[in-house]
Amino acid sequence: MTLYYNKAPSARTRVRRHHERGSYERETIEAILDEGLVGHLAFAVDGQPYAIPMLYARNGHELYLHGSPASRLLRGAIDGVPLCLTVTLTDGLVLARSAFRHSVNYRSVVALGAGRAITDREEKLEAMRMLVDQIVPGRSQDARGPNDVELKATTMVAMTITEASAKVRSGPPIDGEEDLGIPAWAGVLPLALAPGVAIPDEFCAAGIPDYIAAYERPRSGA
Amino acid sequence: MTLYYNKAPSARTRVRRHHERGSYERETIEAILDEGLVGHLAFAVDGQPYAIPMLYARNGHELYLHGSPASRLLRGAIDGVPLCLTVTLTDGLVLARSAFRHSVNYRSVVALGAGRAITDREEKLEAMRMLVDQIVPGRSQDARGPNDVELKATTMVAMTITEASAKVRSGPPIDGEEDLGIPAWAGVLPLALAPGVAIPDEFCAAGIPDYIAAYERPRSGA
Numbered sequence: 001m002t003l004y005y006n007k008a009p010s011a012r013t014r015v016r017r018h019h020e021r022g023s024y025e026r027e028t029i030e031a032i033l034d035e036g037l038v039g040h041l042a043f044a045v046d047g048q049p050y051a052i053p054m055l056y057a058r059n060g061h062e063l064y065l066h067g068s069p070a071s072r073l074l075r076g077a078i079d080g081v082p083l084c085l086t087v088t089l090t091d092g093l094v095l096a097r098s099a100f101r102h103s104v105n106y107r108s109v110v111a112l113g114a115g116r117a118i119t120d121r122e123e124k125l126e127a128m129r130m131l132v133d134q135i136v137p138g139r140s141q142d143a144r145g146p147n148d149v150e151l152k153a154t155t156m157v158a159m160t161i162t163e164a165s166a167k168v169r170s171g172p173p174i175d176g177e178e179d180l181g182i183p184a185w186a187g188v189l190p191l192a193l194a195p196g197v198a199i200p201d202e203f204c205a206a207g208i209p210d211y212i213a214a215y216e217r218p219r220s221g222a
Numbered sequence: 223m224t225l226y227y228n229k230a231p232s233a234r235t236r237v238r239r240h241h242e243r244g245s246y247e248r249e250t251i252e253a254i255l256d257e258g259l260v261g262h263l264a265f266a267v268d269g270q271p272y273a274i275p276m277l278y279a280r281n282g283h284e285l286y287l288h289g290s291p292a293s294r295l296l297r298g299a300i301d302g303v304p305l306c307l308t309v310t311l312t313d314g315l316v317l318a319r320s321a322f323r324h325s326v327n328y329r330s331v332v333a334l335g336a337g338r339a340i341t342d343r344e345e346k347l348e349a350m351r352m353l354v355d356q357i358v359p360g361r362s363q364d365a366r367g368p369n370d371v372e373l374k375a376t377t378m379v380a381m382t383i384t385e386a387s388a389k390v391r392s393g394p395p396i397d398g399e400e401d402l403g404i405p406a407w408a409g410v411l412p413l414a415l416a417p418g419v420a421i422p423d424e425f426c427a428a429g430i431p432d433y434i435a436a437y438e439r440p441r442s443g444a
Contacts, residue, residue, distance in 0.1 A: 038326070173423055200408065
C-alpha cells in the first residue's frame with residue numbers, strides 16, 4: 001500500500017511549536033495544496049539551503065514541477081535529492097492588544113519527498129495540462145498544447161510526497177485578561193490573494209472568458 | 223566596509239534561468255523585502271532541506287526573525303548555519319495563446335546569510351517593534367510593548383544578508399508570431415494580496431484605526 005500522507009508524523013514533519021495548530025489529515029493538506037498557487041521548493045547545494053518559488057500541480061500524492069532542462073534545480077530534483085515544497089496561504093493579520101500576542105492567520109503545508117523526471121510522453125502532456133489548470137482551471141481547453149519542440153524544452157518533475165503536515169491558525173487574537181482594558185483596536189484584518197481587472201494583450205480580439213472574469217482560487221471550508 | 227548586497231553576484235545568487243529577469247540592485251531588493259509579509263526560510267537538518275513560512279522585518283542589511291526559544295529552527299539559526307530567506311510577491315497570471323508561454327508575473331528575492339541571537343535588551347525591543355511595524359505600519363504605537371516575561375519568551379534572530387538577488391517578471395504574455403491567430407483570450411490577470419473588512423474581537427470597543435481601514439503593503443514603483 002502506498003502511504004499517501006503519514007498519519008503518525010515523523011520527527012521531520014511533526015508540528016512542535018503550537019502543536020495544536022498541526023494537522024496530518026489528507027483532506028486538510030490537499031485543500032491547502034489545491035488552493036495555493038506558488039510554492040517554495042527547498043533544496044540544498046554544497047551545504048547552502050535555498051528556497052525557490054515554483055508553480056506546481058497536485059495529482060494525488062504527486063506534485064508536478066516544471067522548468068528548463070538546463071535548470072540546476074530540476075536536474076538536482078530528478079537525481080533524487082531530498083526536497084521540501086512548502087505552500088503558505090496568508091489569511092489575515094491578527095492584531096492583539098499586546099505586541100506579543102500579534103499573529104497571522106495562515107494555512108501552510110510542508111511536504112517532503114523526492115522527484116523523478118517524467119519521460120513518458122502521455123504522462124508528460126497530462127502533467128503539463130494539469131499545471132496549466134492548477135493556475136487557471138479550464139485554461140488548457142483554450143490554449144494551444146505543447147508541440148514536440150516545447151515538450152523537449154520542458155523538464156517535468158513528479159515529486160512523490162512521502163510525508164506532509166499542515167499548520168493552521170485561524171480566529172481572533174487571544175489577549176491575556178489583564179490586557180483587555182487596553183484601548184487599542186483588536187481583531188483580524190482578513191487578507192486574500194485577489195484578482196484585479198484583466199488586461200488583454202495588444203493582439204487580443206477575444207472576449208474575457210468566465211474563468212478569468214470570475215477567477216478565484218478553489219476554497220475549502222477552512 | 224560592509225558589503226550590503228554583492229553587485230557582482232556569486233554562483234550562489236546569480237540568476238541563471240531567464241537571466242534578463244535578474245537584478246542585484248539594492249533598491250529593487252529592498253523594495254521587494256519591504257512589501258513582502260511572509261518569507262520562506264530555508265535550512266537543512268541532517269541532509270533534509272525545509273522551507274518554513276516566517277514573518278520578518280528588514281533593518282538595513284539585517285533581517286529580523288522571531289520565535290520561541292524552544293524552536294529548533296531558531297536554535298539552528300543562531301548557531302550560524304547557512305540560511306536563505308526567500309520573499310515572493312505574486313503580481314499576476316500571464317495567459318498566452320500557447321500553454322508553453324503561460325507564466326506568472328512576480329517579484330522575488332533570495333537572500334543568503336547567517337543569523338545571530340539578539341541579546342541586548344534595547345536592540346531586542348527595537349527589533350520586536352520593527353517586526354510589528356513591518357506587518358502593520360504604525361501598530362507598535364497602539365499595542366502594549368513586551369514585558370520581561372514576554373521578552374524572555376521570544377528569541378529574536380538577526381540574519382545578516384551576505385548576498386541577495388531579485389528576480390522580476392512583468393508585462394504581457396510573449397506569444398510566438400505563428401500563434402497570434404489562435405482565438406484564445408490572452409493577457410494578464412493582476413493579482414495582489416488584498417485586505418477584506420476588519421473584524422473586531424468580542425472585547426473591542428475602539429474604532430478602526432486608519433492603519434487598518436486603509437491597510438496596504440508599501441508599494442514600490444515596480
